[in-house]
Amino acid sequence: MFHSIAVLAGDGVGPEVVVEARKVLGAVADRFGRSLSFTEALVGGRAIDETGSALPSDTIDLCRQSDAVLLGAVGGPKWDDPGAAVRPEQGLLGLRSELQLFANLRPVRVLRPLIPSAVLRGDLLEGVDLLVVRELTGGIYFGPRGRRRHPSGEEAFDTMVYSTGEIERVVRVAGRAACARRNSVVSVDKANVLEASRLWRVTASRVLEEEFPTVKAEHLLVDAAAMHLLRCPRRFDVMVTGNMFGDILTDEASMLAGSMGMLPSASLGDSGPGLYEPIHGSAPDIAGRGIANPVGMILSAAMMCRESLAWLEAADCIERAVECVINAGARTADIASTDDKAISTVEMGDRIATAVRELSPAEATA
Numbered sequence: 001m002f003h004s005i006a007v008l009a010g011d012g013v014g015p016e017v018v019v020e021a022r023k024v025l026g027a028v029a030d031r032f033g034r035s036l037s038f039t040e041a042l043v044g045g046r047a048i049d050e051t052g053s054a055l056p057s058d059t060i061d062l063c064r065q066s067d068a069v070l071l072g073a074v075g076g077p078k079w080d081d082p083g084a085a086v087r088p089e090q091g092l093l094g095l096r097s098e099l100q101l102f103a104n105l106r107p108v109r110v111l112r113p114l115i116p117s118a119v120l121r122g123d124l125l126e127g128v129d130l131l132v133v134r135e136l137t138g139g140i141y142f143g144p145r146g147r148r149r150h151p152s153g154e155e156a157f158d159t160m161v162y163s164t165g166e167i168e169r170v171v172r173v174a175g176r177a178a179c180a181r182r183n184s185v186v187s188v189d190k191a192n193v194l195e196a197s198r199l200w201r202v203t204a205s206r207v208l209e210e211e212f213p214t215v216k217a218e219h220l221l222v223d224a225a226a227m228h229l230l231r232c233p234r235r236f237d238v239m240v241t242g243n244m245f246g247d248i249l250t251d252e253a254s255m256l257a258g259s260m261g262m263l264p265s266a267s268l269g270d271s272g273p274g275l276y277e278p279i280h281g282s283a284p285d286i287a288g289r290g291i292a293n294p295v296g297m298i299l300s301a302a303m304m305c306r307e308s309l310a311w312l313e314a315a316d317c318i319e320r321a322v323e324c325v326i327n328a329g330a331r332t333a334d335i336a337s338t339d340d341k342a343i344s345t346v347e348m349g350d351r352i353a354t355a356v357r358e359l360s361p362a363e364a365t366a
């Protein structure tokens with residue numbers, strides 16, 4: 001079997017972590033006898049430098065023709081001027097919207113050996129296993145925005161817009177995920193203030209009640225959700241929320257897993273290729289130093305195998321390989337405690353790829 005993968009390495013640490021994910025995918029391809037082709041294209045800041053656009057049309061065409069898209073990260077100080085006409089982030093947002101990737105799955109699993117180095121108290125973290133389903137092509141990220149004159153100078157506005165259909169489809173993704181997990185969905189909004197959130201809440205309630213009667217549905221306001229995520233993270237199974245709330249809550253949730261560098265994501269539509277990227281950004285402060293954690297990117301590649309390539313044994317094997325090397329003490333700087341010796345991005349990738357090759361069949365699926 002053959003799969004074509006578009007690789008958009010992007011900016012900052014993006015290229016460094018993408019190389020490691022390709023290495024690990026090469027190892028599963030060898031192990032399970034499938035062939036993968038990787039084709040690179042430009043996105044983000046590097047695309048701006050080379051073509052003037054953050055999302056060249058060649059890149060969109062390549063993605064549409066591929067089975068899946070792997071993306072590193074976009075952005076960096078070089079392109080951060082608030083007055084700039086084009087921004088690297090437009091590349092990523094454009095891709096999500098062009099490919100209609102409305103559901104962003106961000107699983108947060110706490111690996112036990114990382115608990116001692118986490119910033120939160122260990123007894124709260126044991127057994128945390130949650131999934132945030134973030135709406136990705138609507139809300140305040142995509143609503144009308146602009147600037148206009150104002151007596152004090154100028155005013156600027158962004159608008160949060162959600163339609164019934166947009167809410168229904170992402171809540172269905174959450175409902176289906178919950179049925180395969182622990183049958184609970186918490187929908188997060190700000191319905192005490194925002195009209196878009198009031199439509200979100202009634203729509204989410206209706207979809208969950210009518211279409212997922214076995215799933216326990218609850219609603220939380222986003223401020224309370226942010227608090228409960230730290231107070232008792234174990235109580236959450238699936239959370240579903242809008243674009244901006246999901247962005248913020250998943251950075252928060254990453255600290256449960258020890259580091260932003262650990263978390264993968266999958267962005268999916270109704271059909272067509274999925275987009276797989278770690279939740280961390282381009283991390284310009286550490287780019288080029290070979291110390292970035294490639295695990296979030298590698299786990300995103302595992303999600304790609306599962307969601308877009310229907311290749312479950314590869315997904316399981318990569319996830320087990322990551323657990324194995326973490327259990328064996330492999331730590332990049334972001335997850336190292338003071339007495340661990342931190343290893344490089346490349347070394348972490350090498351160890352995971354080796355584990356993929358060497359795990360026994362029982363270990364690879366356990």
Ligand code: IPM
Pocket residue numbers: 074075089092093247279281
């Ligand atoms: C993320 C990032 C992006 C977002 C940025 C880079 C546009 O923070 O994927 O979480 O806000 O969605």
Ligand code: MN
Pocket residue numbers: 247248251279
């Ligand atoms: Mn983010």
